[in-house]
Amino acid sequence: MKCAVISVGTELLMGQITDTNAVxxxxxxxMLxxxxxxxxxxxxxxxxLREILGLAAEDCDLIITTGGLGPTEDDMTKETVSDFLGEKLVEDEEAKHILMEMQQARKHRFTTNNYKQYLLPEHATVFQTEIGTAPGFAVEKNGTTVICLPGPPYEMTEMFRRCVYPYLAKQQxxxxxxxxxxxxxxxxxLVETKLMDLIDAQTDPTIATYAKMAECSVRVASKRRTLEEAKNAVEAMVRKIRERLGDNIYSEEDEDLVQVVGRKLIDRHITISCAESxxxxxxxGNLTDVPGISDxxxxxxxxxxxxAKIEELGVREDTLERETAVSPEVARQMAEGLQKKTGSDVCVSVTGIAGPGGGTPEKPVGLIYIGCRYRGKTLVKKLLTPNFSREWNRKYAVLMMLDTVNRLIDGRPVMQENFTDPEGKDIPLE
Amino acid sequence: MKCAVISVGTELLMGQITDTNAVxxxxxxxMLxxxxxxxxxxxxxxxxLREILGLAAEDCDLIITTGGLGPTEDDMTKETVSDFLGEKLVEDEEAKHILMEMQQARKHRFTTNNYKQYLLPEHATVFQTEIGTAPGFAVEKNGTTVICLPGPPYEMTEMFRRCVYPYLAKQQxxxxxxxxxxxxxxxxxLVETKLMDLIDAQTDPTIATYAKMAECSVRVASKRRTLEEAKNAVEAMVRKIRERLGDNIYSEEDEDLVQVVGRKLIDRHITISCAESxxxxxxxGNLTDVPGISDxxxxxxxxxxxxAKIEELGVREDTLERETAVSPEVARQMAEGLQKKTGSDVCVSVTGIAGPGGGTPEKPVGLIYIGCRYRGKTLVKKLLTPNFSREWNRKYAVLMMLDTVNRLIDGRPVMQENFTDPEGKDIPLE
Structure with missing residues (x-):
């Protein structure tokens, strides 16, 4: 099955919003x-839209649209798709019923434009969830299936998960x-250089590398007749890659580092507190996005x-004066003060200059110190990020904090060399 | 000028990463x-890619590609585009020089695959910044301009801002x-219903409404011969909309609520602290993303x-036992304890059940209380979110905290009616 995904919405072309739906x-x-x-x-x-539908239908037997199913006037996907397929729009009694109940339960008024939403193609399979008022649908015509889904991501994903995925899974x-x-x-x-011979020799599985903000990932994919065959092929290749990249691989399940670390802490009952500058x-905020982390x-x-550093963490005033807030000693005192206060197993701290202002020649924007108290020892790590932006510096610092915690609780050595600063040296465990 | 944007990358089609570049x-x-x-x-x-280039060139006189300029083997945009335009790839001496210096400065090895990056179309205008190793370029041929940019967002945006925008600005x-x-x-x-007659009558400016997570926005756009004409037309329409939506509009500059609130706090020298559960x-984390907020x-x-609530904020143990942590009284004590501790002008607190677990029939997932101490009074606000997800609940709570702070520091009444729970009543200021 070959598919085209069409995202509908002037707001997308204007750059008002990011298209997470297509992703x-x-x-x-x-996965299907x-x-x-x-x-x-x-x-x-x-x-x-009609032009693109025509184009897509030439190469693809499945077309999925998102957006333009809402109650408002500029929403016209349903009308265009129905017309393209030669389908009439008719009132769908069930959709109408669900929609009215939903608005009632929310004590929202049933506005005139809501009525438009239960007009649906006459041969449609209707998709509806209790999230959002716009029903989605699938219509099959002359060998092409067109599926239309609403635009708001939380509505679309719920509908996909509960209705569309099972609908498609039957047909592969x-x-x-x-x-x-x-x-x-x-x-x-560097990652690709290490994997070059494997990449050069690839047929199936395929190997591809991707850069992300301060990270990188390797995708190993196989397309086979059965899931088992595909799985075996991928696993064999992953073993080879693992030998080359070692513990720089923090997940083989495309999880974010925060999910990996959060789950380990929960599974091993290791308590954690943090002190952030x-x-x-x-x-x-990131760590508490992990469900169950409250344990x-x-x-x-x-x-x-x-x-706040003095009052909350007992950082010494003379240290702040002598070394300034962005210094290895302050990072250390933050982590140690936090440990005294909370008694948590892991106490991680960070102090640095996120920018855009506040840098000096000696302490430039992007200079960050991370402290980590664990099992009676304190490790302090220095970073010097390439300072692409305030946002970048902050995110990178969070990743490095997570990586440091991840390695310490695994009993693995903390990286002595930074991704961005080969000279950033760790101050070793005391 | 009519443009097509082409994002190149199997990782995009596989859904590995979100295409923020196209946005x-x-x-x-x-803007241009x-x-x-x-x-x-x-x-x-x-x-x-060749097929899409052909399609795009039919309707558009400007084609912009992102991705596939990197040093690795699957990167082939440059080769395909050059071939499509009938351009030879030649070594670009300047690009080579900059690239080698950059790798040296970073103490990165100049890997074999880096060499590929300074081969460029012979009639190209080359774009290069010190961020990232892949140069971008523009080539004009038979009335079509093709611009190729690297894929990593922080490289691409920097190159666009510094090289591409000025290059295009000359031609409008x-x-x-x-x-x-x-x-x-x-x-x-509801927003569209309030604006219906304006939307029905629209020609230029155009008006469109968009739903976002827990928010909504209205875009008013005008295309005219001069910037002044377009501006006047937009401003006149915005005045009309303002009359209907009043202070539910928190920004007319497409800013995030956190930016609006952060800037007001900075401009008015109002100090703030927060206590979050x-x-x-x-x-x-959101608020400190605003540059200058450290003031x-x-x-x-x-x-x-x-x-932690007891030790840090002086929340009373008997209150926690009697009313549980998710209660209006605890939200109040958190805000008041924080104020005693910090003396900040605004002290905002939040306690709630983010889910997925932890809900009870009396206190369901999505129940959230916000406390805010300001000018000697404490306001407590109850929310009951529609509980789409843990992430949604947390984000919505942050937005409502920001909205509450925004209204209090402006001296405006805090919303008595919640977006998602018409029955959520505020406990009025004491």
Missing amino acids: YISRQLN GIDVLYRYTVGDNDGR DSVIYYKVLRIFGKGES CTGGLFA VFERGIVTYTCR | YISRQLN GIDVLYRYTVGDNDGR DSVIYYKVLRIFGKGES CTGGLFA VFERGIVTYTCR
Whole structure:
């Protein structure tokens, strides 16, 4: 099955919003072994959508659209698709019923434009969830299946998961299986150089490397007749890659580092607290996105000011004066003060200059110190990020904090060489 | 000028990564008055990229590609585009020089695959920045300009800002001006109903509404001969919309609520601290993303456990036992304890059940209390989110905290009616 994904919405072409729907759908189709050949984005424009539908139908037997199913006037996907397929729009009694109940339950008024939403193609399979008011649908005509889904991501993903995935899963005859290895601490060029002979020799599984913000990943994919064959092929290749990249691979399941670390802490009942300066709560905010983390996450302190560092963590005033807030000694005192206060197993701290202002020649923007108290020892690590932006610096600091915690609780050595600063040396465990 | 944006990368079609580049480029082109007619996404596949280039060249006089310029083997955009345009690839001496210096400065090895990167089309205008090793370029041929840019977002955006925008700005003859009004506290249907007559009558400016997670926005756009004409038309329409939506509009510059609130706090020298339970540092993490916030952000405390609430904020143990941690009284004590501790002008607190677990019939997942101490009074606000997900609940809570702070420091009444729970009543100021 070959698929085209069409995202409809002038707001997409204007750059108002990011198209996360197309990404989600691509990933799901991939798991179903459905090749996505193209993705298109068009405005809320009948003529151009029709043109793209025609194009897509030439190469593909599955077309999925998102967006333009809402109650408002510029929403015209349903009308254009129905007309393209030669389908009449008719009132769908069930959709109408569900919609009215939903609005009632929310105590929302049933606005005039809501009525438009239960007009659906007469031969449609209707998809509806209790999230969002726009029903989706599938219509099969002359060998082409067109599936139309709503635009708001939380509505679309729920509908895909509960209605579309099962609908499509019935129809497949080959399977793609893939693994995505996530790597922290090595750049894309270096990773590819290490894997060059494997990449050169690839047929199936295929190997591809991708750069992400401060990270990189390797996708190993195989398309076979059965899931088992595909799985075996991928696993054999992953073993070879593992030998070359070692523990720079932090996940083989395409998980974020925070999920990996969070789950380990929960599974091993290791309690954690954090004291943040330059990241301003981002570490805590990320870590607490992991479901179940409340079992082990004890406390986070955002000590943005010197006063807060002194009062909350017992950082010494003379140290702050002598060494300034961005120094290895302050990172150490933050982690140690936090440990005294909370008694958490892991106490991680960070202090640095996120920018854009606040840098000096001696302490430039992007200079960051991470402290980590664990099992009676304190490790302090220095980073000097390439300072692409304030956002980058903060995210990178959070990743390095996570990597440091990840290695310490595994009993593995903390990286002595930074991705971005080969000279950034760790101050070893005391 | 009519433009097509082509994103190249199998990882995009596989759904490995989100295409933020196309969004960024769309927005920039929009500001330049260049219409984006289509966006396409294709894999790292010579034949399909060639097909899309042909299609795009039929309708568009500007084609921008991102991705596939890297040093690795699957990167073939440059080769395909050059071949499509009938251009030879030649060694570019300057690009080579810059590239080698860059790798040296970073103490990175100059890997064999880096050499590929300074081969460029012979009539290209070369774009290069010190971020990233892949040069971009523009080639004009038979009335079509093709611009190729690297895929990693931080490389691409820097190159666009510094090289591509100035390159394109010289060539325009009409201008689009638009404003995006950001709205919190009213759903999309309701907003559109209030604006229906304006939308029905629209020619230029055009009006369109968009739903976002827990928010909605209205875009007002005008395309005219001069920037001044377009601006005047947009401003006149915005005045009308403002009359209908009042202070639910929190920005007319498409800013995030956190930017609006952060800037007000900084400009007015109002200090702030926060105490978070269910949002786990997300409020602090978001707020400290605002550059310059260190002038007013005093402290954040993530009190995830009861013990932390007692020790850090002086929440009373008997209150926690009697009313549980998720209660209006605990939200109040958190805000008041924080104020005693920090003396900050605004002290905002949050406690709730983010899910997926932890709900009870009386206190379901999605129940959240926000406390805010300001000018000697404490306001407590109850929310009951529709509980789409843990992530949604946490984000929505942060938005409502920001909205509450925004209204209090403006001296405006805090919303008595919640977007998602018409019955959620505020406990009025004491």
